Amino acid sequence: MMKAKLNIIATLLVLFSTTAFALEHPDDHSHDHGEGQTMDLKTEIKQTIKHHLKDAHYFELYHGLAMPLPVIIWDNGIHLFMSSSFDHGHALANSKGNYYNLDHGKIYKTDSEGHVLDNQSIIDFSITKNVLVIILMCAFLLISFSKLARSYKKGPIPTGFGRILEPLVLFVRDDIAIPNIGEKHYKKYMSYLLTVFFFIWFLNLSGMMPLGINVTGSIVVTFSLALITYFITQFTANKNYWGHIFWMPGVPVPMKIILLPIELLGTIIKPFSLMIRLYANITAGHVVLMSLIGLIYAAQHWLANGAFFGLTLFLGVIELLVAFLQAYIFTMLTALYFGSAVEEHDDH
Amino acid sequence: MDAETFAMIGKGLIVIGAGLGIGKIGGSAMDAIARQPEATAKIQTAMIIAAALIEGIGFAALFA
Numbered sequence A: 001m002m003k004a005k006l007n008i009i010a011t012l013l014v015l016f017s018t019t020a021f022a023l024e025h026p027d028d029h030s031h032d033h034g035e036g037q038t039m040d041l042k043t044e045i046k047q048t049i050k051h052h053l054k055d056a057h058y059f060e061l062y063h064g065l066a067m068p069l070p071v072i073i074w075d076n077g078i079h080l081f082m083s084s085s086f087d088h089g090h091a092l093a094n095s096k097g098n099y100y101n102l103d104h105g106k107i108y109k110t111d112s113e114g115h116v117l118d119n120q121s122i123i124d125f126s127i128t129k130n131v132l133v134i135i136l137m138c139a140f141l142l143i144s145f146s147k148l149a150r151s152y153k154k155g156p157i158p159t160g161f162g163r164i165l166e167p168l169v170l171f172v173r174d175d176i177a178i179p180n181i182g183e184k185h186y187k188k189y190m191s192y193l194l195t196v197f198f199f200i201w202f203l204n205l206s207g208m209m210p211l212g213i214n215v216t217g218s219i220v221v222t223f224s225l226a227l228i229t230y231f232i233t234q235f236t237a238n239k240n241y242w243g244h245i246f247w248m249p250g251v252p253v254p255m256k257i258i259l260l261p262i263e264l265l266g267t268i269i270k271p272f273s274l275m276i277r278l279y280a281n282i283t284a285g286h287v288v289l290m291s292l293i294g295l296i297y298a299a300q301h302w303l304a305n306g307a308f309f310g311l312t313l314f315l316g317v318i319e320l321l322v323a324f325l326q327a328y329i330f331t332m333l334t335a336l337y338f339g340s341a342v343e344e345h346d347d348h
Numbered sequence B: 001m002d003a004e005t006f007a008m009i010g011k012g013l014i015v016i017g018a019g020l021g022i023g024k025i026g027g028s029a030m031d032a033i034a035r036q037p038e039a040t041a042k043i044q045t046a047m048i049i050a051a052a053l054i055e056g057i058g059f060a061a062l063f064a
Helices: A002-023 A027-033 A041-053 A129-154 A162-181 A187-206 A219-235 A239-246 A253-298 A302-342 B003-035 B037-063
Strands: A058-062 A065-068 A070-074 A078-082 A093-095 A098-103 A106-110
Touching: A041 A253, A058 A129, A078 A093, A129 A162, A129 A187, A129 A219, A162 A187, A162 A302, A162 B037, A187 A219, A187 A302, A219 A253, A219 A302, A239 A253, A239 A302, A253 A302, A253 B037, A302 B037, B003 B037
Parallel strands: none
Antiparallel strands: A058 A065, A070 A078, A093 A098, A098 A106
């Protein structure tokens, strides 16, 4: 009974997400093409997809219903105001005598007439849509996992949401950490592996919700995650790891010299591929889904509409699988790199 | 035929190569699982890692 209910809720979520994406009108792009001029469907779909993939200073819940977010700018002092002062790029924001303009999601410093000042550079620390989602997700993870931890004081079986989380934690420990890092060293990496697994997975899943969230499809986020993996790998590595990079044991000396730059480059390429893989998979998934939703609107015949609807639903379900798979692969490869950093060689 | 056209052709070739590679890994993993069903978990893990590494090359080609 409970399962059937969950199935219905999941199906409804997918259905709603399709409509919400498509209805999300590229509102703050309309001024580029002159007011009142209607775009043809193809450009509109293209722009909606482009708009969705980018970070924004608004949290758009629905067409015309956008939540303003705080803007924080460093420009010889902190300027703090809400993004609603931009009026979706139609107005200049005035803060402490300086004027700012929002154009295609980027903030420029302007004079009072709206002309962009070229020589003035500002640093944008704003709480954008992605930042807000990340903060909310951190709070969600913190609450749900501390609840899970507290529930072990009462008894061996967790209650509520913790019942879903416990097998996943065990999955990360038994199927990712221990086989790749080894019984001896896995414990000190568990906190990072669990964090990164649930962070990526839940953010991927939130990208499938009808709110138009696209955090893991932003290369800055995946870059930061890969950078943390890189630093942890390098700083916890033992002498065997460095030995294999700088002076590969068991090969002739000329070969050692050839291998040195390759191995050094390899330490960079590994986190780089982590970054690209997650970013590209999620971006590609969102583009394909939104293009199919666009096809529903572009198709002229009800039969084609139905077919594209079915295809969208199918790919939506596939994307739910991809959301898990990418979190799994990121965690798995991270564990693999950690394992190579602490591996102990007794003989060669 | 300008440089961009050749770049596009190159990207296509790399994607074909990556597809063939992942297909080969998947096929071999199927064979292995059919022969030793009790080693399914280990084979799947190795398969996913190898496929992910090839996929990385494919994406690097597409985004470079």
